[in-house]
Amino acid sequence: MTTQLASGAVGRAFGDRLILAATIALAIVMVIPMLWAVGLSLKTNQELLVDTQSVLKAPWTLINYYDILIGSGVFRWLLNSIIVSTGMSLGVLVLSSLAGYGFARLEFPGRNVIFVLVLFGLAIPEQAVILVRHQLFSDLDLHNTYAGLMLPGMSAPFGVFLMTQYFKAIPTEIDEAAMLDNASRFKIFWRVLLPMTLPAQATLGIFTFLHAWNDYWWPMVSGTNQQMYTLTVGIASTQQNFAESAGLGYLMAQAVFASLPVLIVYMFFQKYIVRAVSGAAT
Incomplete structure (x- = not known):
């Protein structure tokens, strides 16, 4: 009986770790596009027109966010x-x-x-x-x-x-x-x-x-x-010809800027969603 309980506990622990690993993998897949957008927003439009892979290399700049503040x-x-x-x-x-x-x-x-x-x-x-x-x-x-x-x-x-x-x-x-x-x-x-x-x-x-x-x-x-x-x-x-008219970096900066209020809403009200879902489950 003890051996069966131990093996069952080991099986549940392995299953929990497998679920956790799958959750982390899915979270990474979902986060990568957002991180890529943030990276694009930190590069000059001239660099991105030459090679979008330059987002992975320094230098980075806030010029696109500055342009939003002064003339958008x-x-x-x-x-x-x-x-x-x-x-x-x-x-x-x-x-x-x-x-x-x-x-x-x-x-x-x-x-x-x-x-x-x-x-x-x-x-x-x-x-x-x-x-x-x-x-x-x-x-x-x-x-x-x-x-x-x-x-x-x-x-x-x-x-x-x-x-x-x-x-x-x-x-x-x-x-x-x-x-x-x-x-x-x-x-x-x-x-x-x-x-x-x-x-x-x-x-x-x-x-x-x-x-x-x-x-x-x-x-x-x-x-x-x-x-x-x-x-x-x-x-x-503002999106025309793959955002070449306004600049891809500028476009991504606008998208990041626009997402901030939604992030704030999630931060303040997430506990209510969890409480409602858990209440419905019970």
């Missing part, structure tokens, strides 16, 4: 992305939380049918409705406005589904106890239940923020004025 539209694009991503995230959190609470806690005619119709939104690609949406926003004169960039993303069927399931997981006895203290429906939602859904809200908010930050399709269609470009559209507009 990236700060305007960065501001637009921050406004659009933050506004869209807040809108999704508010609407999804209210809808999730309604579907999970309230009884009203056609609730299940409406919920199914909302979930149908997960199966409809954005490209399928782009013409109708473009015409609608054009009639409302919302193109090249922050509202026009944010409003489509606030329709979030996944957010409604996530918050509905999270509210359903909260025992109804909590609502009943609050009602005994003469709490209104809104007070129960705002003061009692909503704070209990913070992990789910943090996860939804981060995913929405990242989706809005990296979105290219709708900002390209709606934000045709250069002053309303988001980072994705603005950086893409």
